[in-house]
Amino acid sequence: MYSKEESQRLKREFWIDFADKYPRKWVLYDTKIKDFSFKFYVDNKKAQVLIDIEHRNDDKRIVYFEKLESLKHILEDDFVKDLVFEKNFVLENGKTISRVWVEKTDISVSNKKYWEEIFEFFHEKMHNIEMFYFEYGDYIRDLEINT
Template structure:
């Protein structure tokens, strides 16, 4: 078992390495992208990756504090569902009301890695990278087309 500080350092090491690896990958439109902290340009809309000692997740999170606007944004994503899944080449789970670790209501569209992996085992890092990289690139390709449909939420 790792101390809290050791666990924090291992996670930082993974995400720093992943960020350096992905820095070589241009975005769909040819621009440089901070893949770890992807900027959608829409407040309260995030593309997130998470890994812990058991799982890895990638997801679109709609965290608008106004429930009505959050659900409108989720509905807007539903109109792009076919395009999203075509870019991802897989189906993702859709949850209009998801409660985060702090009990805050959000909406999520995401995918969990089906095999058990741990960010704390360096031998699992290639599997984590193989999970995150193509999906983040597909999200970027999707967003380069779909983002204009979300301008009303800016």
Template sequence: MYSKAETSRIRKEFWIRFGQYMKPVPNAAGRRINWPNYKTGVKDIYFRMRAERDFASIGIEITHSDTELQELFYDQFMQFKRILENQVGEEWTWKLHQENEFGQFISKVEKVKEGLNVMEEKDWPEIISFLKPRIIALDEFWDLVKPGFENY
């Protein structure tokens, strides 16, 4: 069992390592980017990567507090579903109005890989191998579709 401080330290170390690994990779526009803290540039739309004790995941989260506007964003992403799947090379899971760990209703599109544990350093290469191509593909997808979300 890990203490809270040890858990925090290990997670922080993983994300630092991931950031260092991704640092030389430019975004779709050819610029330097902070991959672990990816900024979409559109309010209430986030790209989230998670590395937990039993899974790793990457996804798009729509967090607008107005559920009707959240659904509008979600529907817009649905219109781009084929483009997203072509970019990432796989199907992702789509969830409208799901309650998150903070009791907020969000909508998300995500890919989860079970059986990975960020607390085990031996799993880090596999977590990185899972996240890296997907965040790069997600960035390329966003470069194509972002203009459709900027007027909200």
């Protein structure tokens, strides 16, 4: 068991090593849609690549989610398999968002032997989500086009 400081140092080292191995600018928050972002998440049980839709207006949040859902077969067949789609995902703070994600389990950020596996997972899945977004982003961004 690591102290809080050791755990923070290890996570910082993890992200620095990831950035060194894959030195590129990820889309992440630069989607051109307010409160629509791509995220990496890792802890001592799982690694996830996420699409979070956190729009304050629930109607808009749901429209964006349904647009993604309408492209689910394309997204899964051509880009990323085994995605989970959740229209009303409740965060720990009680906020409801929409989330689409893929995860890898049975790994640990605290164990360096898993880092390469996590790095590869992050790179492959996020790259593919970005490629999907580059192709279908105009449709997703345009709220005038119905799902």
